[in-house]
Amino acid sequence: MQIILLHPRFTKARSITLTYRHWLVGGVVALVALVLCSSLLTWIALTHATELKLPFLQNMLSSASPDDAGKKDKYLKENLAAMAIKLGEMQAQLMRLDALGERVQGLSGVKPEEFNFKELPGRGGSEPANRLRPRPPELTLSAFQSALDALAVDVEHRSDYMNVVETTLMFDKIRSKLLPTIQPVNVSYNASGFGWRFDPFTGHSAFHEGIDFPAPTGTHIIAAAGGVVIAAEFHHQFGNMLEIDHGNEIVTRYAHASRLLAKVGDIVQRGQYVADIGSTGRSTGSHLHFEVLVKGVQQDPHKFLIAGADQGRVPLVTQK
Structure with a gap:
């Protein structure tokens, strides 16, 4: 195959003759370039599948590695077990907090019927108009674990505060009993004052x-x-x-x-x-x-x- 090249700078026309050897070398170079480009694009897609938000690639990766599914299931079970233990600890803390609240209630003189620690407080309100408000973000396992840990710390802090209140009320009650505030004799008048x-x-x-x-x-x-x-x-x-x-x-x-x-x-x-x-x-x-x-x-x-x-x-x- 012969190719003729024409250009104003050329004084005369030039020609290039392509042989079978030239076509073979060109084909090999094109094939190598195609393979390299495909490999590069595949690596980028697999590495940044989550960032690129390509669900079909993510599904392909998850289906391509069955061991990952087993690891995720094991991870989920371990986290659920840890959260169940944390929930049991919080329930025990709440029981102690209820008992402490009843003692504080008795020391403060609040009637049990006015504030019962064993009953949930009344709550209510109108039904929320979901169409007018954006939907809340989905709760992930890590976010739920963080919220549970924060709640456990908050319960512990409130228990400490209640202990301080109980100690203060107890001290005040004892101190009031040590003040001479009752009349030592049951009579209606005194003959001589101070x-x-x-x-x-x-x-x-x-x-x-x-x-x-x-x-x-x-x-x-x-x-x-x-x-x-x-x-x-x-x-x-x-x-x-x-x-x-x-x-x-x-x-x-x-x-x-x-x-x-x-x-x-x-x-x-x-x-x-x-x-x-x-x-x-x-x-x-x-x-x-x-x-x-x-x-x-x-x-x-x-x-x-x-x-x-x-x-x-x-x-x-x-x-x-």
Whole structure:
């Protein structure tokens, strides 16, 4: 085969003669180039099938490797088992959280019928208009695992918060029981209050450091708060006297008793029967002289009794 080449630069026409050898070499080169291009395109398609979003290639790959399907099934089963274990742990945490919530409920005074931890809260609303809102993204296994882990951490944090609340409420309840807020004698009035008055013996102005509750001899005296007895003795002015330490440098004093039932070192409860009213010591008649001392200084007991007035009467606790 002869090819004639014409060009303005050529002074004369040129010709090229193609032999069988030329055709053979050209065919081999074209075939090699075709194979190389096909290989390159196949490698690109297989490597970037997911990025190129070619489903038929992905299906081809998955069908071409049956071992991958087995690996995926094993991976799915392992993750489901791990999530089942995590779910069981969360259920146990929720049970502990419910029990803790009931204890906190009791300490806070909330009625069980107002907030029941064992019942789901009521929820509702109109049916969502799905046509007006975009569809949420599909939930993948990894996304569900992440959400489950985050929920487990959140439950743990809330359990810690509830423990702090329970501790605080318990401390407040104990501290309130250690404040002398209940009247030590069941009488409706007092004969002499806290402050300046005319001394019944001298007739001179003097500061009265407590409250006098008149009552017949033998009337029960109860502890105004829980604490430890630090004095149970006869005093030349207070007569038979009892002192109870309630912590936080608060002490109550009960004077002029006819009989002391508690002794030094006894732990007494709030409202416990500890003595009988009398007229021992510097006294004009049967009564209880009641004092509240904070850091060794007498305070007006009326302030403490007013604080506990809305708590009602505390049941009498007899000495064991």
